[in-house]
Amino acid sequence: MPADDRVSVAYEAALSGDVASVRGQPGVRPLVAASWARSLRRGLDPDRPHTEVAITHADLVGQRSRSPLAAAMPVVRDLLVDAVADDGLIVALSDGFGRLLWVEGNRRVRDEVGRIGFVEGAVWREDVVGTNAPGTALATGRPVQVVGPEHFTRPVQAYSCAAAPVRDLASGRVLGVLDVTGGAPAASGVMLALVRASAAAVERELARLTRDDAGPHAGPRLGALGPTPTLRLPGSPAQRLSLRHAELLTLLAEGPGGSTADELAVLLAPGALSDVTVRAEISRLRRVAGPLLDGGRPYRLAVPLATDVAEVRARLASDDVGGALGAYPGPLLPRSVAPGVERLRAELEADVRSAVLRSADPDVVERWTARREGADDHAAWDRLARLSPPGSAAHARARGRLTLLDRALR
Incomplete structure (x- = not known):
């Protein structure tokens, strides 16, 4: 039997509900069989x-x-x-x-x-x-x-x-x-x-x-959203940062007036750190960030530091919700348990979510529900159901997810 015919026979068997027999059948690649199974589970036509x-x-x-x-x-x-x-x-x-x-x-x-x-x-x-x-x-x-x-x-x-x-x-x-x-x-x-x-x-x-873009005329930029924090300095490619260095730069960027060692200690750890520990961390950060840090006290940035957090906020301020989602690959430093970072993380996620729920664009709302933060967001799925045309795939998907979420809540 020609290869296409074998695939067609297996396809019809899969549609009839016999997906298990398709796996390993000659002519049907495992990647295709697995994809058919996912498609059937989603109830696609x-x-x-x-x-x-x-x-x-x-x-x-x-x-x-x-x-x-x-x-x-x-x-x-x-x-x-x-x-x-x-x-x-x-x-x-x-x-x-x-x-x-x-x-x-x-x-x-x-x-x-x-x-x-x-x-x-x-x-x-x-x-x-x-x-x-x-x-x-x-x-x-x-x-x-x-x-x-x-x-x-x-x-x-x-x-x-x-x-x-x-x-x-x-x-x-x-x-x-x-x-x-x-x-x-x-x-x-x-x-x-x-x-x-x-x-x-x-x-x-x-x-x-x-x-x-990271040439001599480009300013420094901190990437703190998502799992891998990075710092790009003028004339250099982006470099990965340790979590502690990313936390320090995030907090300093949020407080351009500067922070004392005592203030940073409270913002960096639930039980607060000692002044000696904070000073040691700042010293190590200077070896990474160089002239980005001011040499005096309180600790502050010597030059403006662009951040992806600020970009998301700017897009939200201009009502560009789709652009804000595109600039928001994930939560702020998701592995951090620093109280100051946790507060900023929660505030930013709340701002993005609120903008999504206000949006009249079903694509924006659907993009949110496709993310980890929005996967179980009842209000977002309800918004998508209201915005999507009845009978559309997005509407059916939203109604199905609402049913599952309501069942779980009960």
């Missing part, structure tokens, strides 16, 4: 991809301009778009949420896939559309090729696709997914290798641009 474009063109343009991937689009066009368009293929680049920000390439194929919802602005995560290369690459965090009948929804089975995540090399965070979609050429091993190489080239280009 195999006959229609429930893609949504709940975003205006103006908002799409804004998201593109804010995306770090925008700077790498010339590389994508040179390496992929120009190379594959004549072969009846298209190239898509999504953000880390799974939204297709750019879809370029062969015009005929773009029109064809547009009829199944593969268009700029649409979300093609696996939990929305089922097994597909860009969505499954985002779900698994690794390069994926999905060939014809391996797709979960039948209308997509006319196409093949190869995709690879694009990461920030400094932090490892997935920024988006690079994908090639079309006919038989997209199913080749050569195409998957080309996509992987192109994604790696994009990562290197973004890293180069980051180094250039």
Whole structure:
């Protein structure tokens, strides 16, 4: 039996509820079987991809301009778009949420896939559309090729696709997914290798641009959001910080007037530290931060220090909630138990959450519910249910999660 036929038989068996028998069946890759199982558990419709474009063109343009991937689009066009368009293929680049920000390439194929919802602005995560290369690459965090009948929804089975995540090399965070979609050429091993190489080239280009941004005229910047704190000094690439050094710089950035050793001791530890310990920590920090610290007392910064915390606040102040979410990769120094940091962490998360719950943009609310902080946020799921069109995938997902949360509360 041809390989495609074996996959089709296994696919129908999986849809009938016999998922267990599909695992290990000849011709069915474990990655595909696992993705089918996830798609079935989510109750996705195999006959229609429930893609949504709940975003205006103006908002799409804004998201593109804010995306770090925008700077790498010339590389994508040179390496992929120009190379594959004549072969009846298209190239898509999504953000880390799974939204297709750019879809370029062969015009005929773009029109064809547009009829199944593969268009700029649409979300093609696996939990929305089922097994597909860009969505499954985002779900698994690794390069994926999905060939014809391996797709979960039948209308997509006319196409093949190869995709690879694009990461920030400094932090490892997935920024988006690079994908090639079309006919038989997209199913080749050569195409998957080309996509992987192109994604790696994009990562290197973004890293180069980051180094250039850290030139002699760029000011110092503290990255304290998420699990890996970093400090970038003028003329140098970003360096990882110890948790204690990140705590000190965060507290000093929040109090530009300076803090005494006694004040820092109370802010740094639940039981307070000794003055001697604080002075020793500051001394070690000077070896890392150099001229960033003033030489006198009380302890203060010698020059302004930009922080990602301040960027999130600025975007919230200008009512750019989507931009604030994009600049908020995670809680402030999540491993810290310093009382001063815990207070700032709680305040910032509360500010972001409040802005999300006030937002009238269902995409913003859905992005919050997709995060760890929003996964069990009853108010956010309720807001998403109210904002999403009845019958849409987002509305159904929100109603289902509300049912689970209500059951758990009872």
